[in-house]
Amino acid sequence: xxxxxxxxxxxxxxxxxxxxxxxxxxxxxxxxxxxxxxxxxxxxxxxxxxxxxxxxxxxxxxxxxxxxxxxxxxxxxxxxxxxxxxxxxxxxxxxxxxxxxxxxxxxxxxxxxxxxxxxxxxxxxxxxxxxxxxxxxxxxxxxxxxxxxx
Amino acid sequence: xxxxxxxxxxxxxxxxxxxxxxxxxxxxxxxxxxxxxxxxxxxxxxxxxxxxxxxxxxxxxxxxxxxxxxxxxxxxxxxxxxxxxxxxxxxxxxxxxxxxxxxxxxxxxxxxxxxxxxxxxxxxxxxxxxxxxxxxxxxxxxxxxxxxxx
Amino acid sequence: xxxxxxxxxxxxxxxxxxxxxxxxxxxxxxxxxxxxxxxxxxxxxxxxxxxxxxxxxxxxxxxxxxxxxxxxxxxxxxxxxxxxxxxxxxxxxxxxxxxxxxxxxxxxxxxxxxxxxxxxxxxxxxxxxxxxxxxxxxxxxxxxxxxxxx
Amino acid sequence: xxxxxxxxxxxxxxxxxxxxxxxxxxxxxxxxxxxxxxxxxxxxxxxxxxxxxxxxxxxxxxxxxxxxxxxxxxxxxxxxxxxxxxxxxxxxxxxxxxxxxxxxxxxxxxxxxxxxxxxxxxxxxxxxxxxxxxxxxxxxxxxxxxxxxx
Numbered sequence: 001x002x003x004x005x006x007x008x009x010x011x012x013x014x015x016x017x018x019x020x021x022x023x024x025x026x027x028x029x030x031x032x033x034x035x036x037x038x039x040x041x042x043x044x045x046x047x048x049x050x051x052x053x054x055x056x057x058x059x060x061x062x063x064x065x066x067x068x069x070x071x072x073x074x075x076x077x078x079x080x081x082x083x084x085x086x087x088x089x090x091x092x093x094x095x096x097x098x099x100x101x102x103x104x105x106x107x108x109x110x111x112x113x114x115x116x117x118x119x120x121x122x123x124x125x126x127x128x129x130x131x132x133x134x135x136x137x138x139x140x141x142x143x144x145x146x147x148x149x150x
Numbered sequence: 151x152x153x154x155x156x157x158x159x160x161x162x163x164x165x166x167x168x169x170x171x172x173x174x175x176x177x178x179x180x181x182x183x184x185x186x187x188x189x190x191x192x193x194x195x196x197x198x199x200x201x202x203x204x205x206x207x208x209x210x211x212x213x214x215x216x217x218x219x220x221x222x223x224x225x226x227x228x229x230x231x232x233x234x235x236x237x238x239x240x241x242x243x244x245x246x247x248x249x250x251x252x253x254x255x256x257x258x259x260x261x262x263x264x265x266x267x268x269x270x271x272x273x274x275x276x277x278x279x280x281x282x283x284x285x286x287x288x289x290x291x292x293x294x295x296x297x298x299x300x
Numbered sequence: 301x302x303x304x305x306x307x308x309x310x311x312x313x314x315x316x317x318x319x320x321x322x323x324x325x326x327x328x329x330x331x332x333x334x335x336x337x338x339x340x341x342x343x344x345x346x347x348x349x350x351x352x353x354x355x356x357x358x359x360x361x362x363x364x365x366x367x368x369x370x371x372x373x374x375x376x377x378x379x380x381x382x383x384x385x386x387x388x389x390x391x392x393x394x395x396x397x398x399x400x401x402x403x404x405x406x407x408x409x410x411x412x413x414x415x416x417x418x419x420x421x422x423x424x425x426x427x428x429x430x431x432x433x434x435x436x437x438x439x440x441x442x443x444x445x446x447x448x449x450x
Numbered sequence: 451x452x453x454x455x456x457x458x459x460x461x462x463x464x465x466x467x468x469x470x471x472x473x474x475x476x477x478x479x480x481x482x483x484x485x486x487x488x489x490x491x492x493x494x495x496x497x498x499x500x501x502x503x504x505x506x507x508x509x510x511x512x513x514x515x516x517x518x519x520x521x522x523x524x525x526x527x528x529x530x531x532x533x534x535x536x537x538x539x540x541x542x543x544x545x546x547x548x549x550x551x552x553x554x555x556x557x558x559x560x561x562x563x564x565x566x567x568x569x570x571x572x573x574x575x576x577x578x579x580x581x582x583x584x585x586x587x588x589x590x591x592x593x594x595x596x597x598x599x600x
Binding site for chain 3 (some may be wrong): 470471473474476477478480481499500501502503504505506510511512513516517519521537538539540541542543544545579593598
């Protein structure tokens, strides 16, 4: 049986992923929450606050990038073996619409999983009521490090 | 006379740049400060706080990216005409060493300035006492929008 | 009526696109052909030849990138006004599997079309008989220049 | 004694690098030649030919990218152990000026060398007589694979 991207994960993996996310001081400081943990797919939500803005009152690209990076990193991490940790090697993001809304939602999705490197697609949506607007799209390369878990 | 990258800027441009930076809610929330405003070159410093970490206690790549994005954006902005504003089109960053230190310093430097698009090099250093370690390097594409200043 | 990405294009736009492609000396030199021209979506095929390899006998990333860049550029160009031309501002590509097969197929697809800038997703597949393997994925920023057509 | 980027390499490493380059069918097909092999730094030259153009008669970004990718890949390879090979994980390039001149010169330079991953800076110059113009700048992530040499 081969798991697909988006399948349910075991409680053990869900817990491991959420526990690691909870250790990211920046996510708490921004007010971000992990809203979905699936196999190779993680969503993070960031509600609007004035503390997150750039000079025109939109979400700053740094906040957009922060949740995109964590979403992709944890999407990869759901596929990693026990006793390993995840590091971002590089990422890139195109900011395609003004980042505004009640909240941003970042979705990280694994598109290639290897023993050493994993590649994720990153997408961020600005959500206002029922309307979702695509605000950023990117890609990310992650490395699996054997050893300290997290 | 043609100004070079790194030359002094006029008080007017320095003020315009610092005023816009001061409107970025995220920079204040992270604790970042603009330490240098030169012609096509801006530095931003981010002192370490537990509120900025990822799961292993290093600076989260989101914070690294946030100050790199602002540094590059304002480096470009120093070259823009009055009554214009700057938006990031895209950026990419390679995380080449663990982001740690007393503070991070991001330097944005214009490498190509055009009427519509400006390209910046982004570098981030982790500084501990006298030791500076290169933690991230990237590139950024910015667009000059005529109209609302900022 | 609003056209969607992937819709048929007018004969005029198809001709304009194919004529410009035919002027790219590199595409002919590599042996690439434009296989599909749709609204905001272009495919280019590159049959395998020893003249296209890297040191292990796979397609060189330069060939992969060349057809990806042209596919995205012409996908954008299908949406551009008359008397305009297209230039690539930047692109990035992750090479996710060895680039091998009877031929490569690059697909450029517009994900955001603006008056000045257009953003494309780039994907390249290695095709062997009925089997298609995803070999590269990327993103591209293009600019619309008023004036000399092409 | 620690070797610096740009130092001379041993004849053995120079030969290994040039031998691998000579196996790249694409480089010969484009007419590219390796002009410099130093420690973590490789230059490749691509003389202008109509077979290398895009629709306006400049060098096609695919050619620019091809020599940039090879320059960075071999720059990394000079630092790799015996019995290993190099693969490009990803690269990104900003095209900052029209790619024209008697020839292009791509320079790949290692900015971070690790056991598994190496990061290079990529720069391409258009050279006309004594004039050198910066036409592209980028970054590249490479992986060292133990086993088949090349």
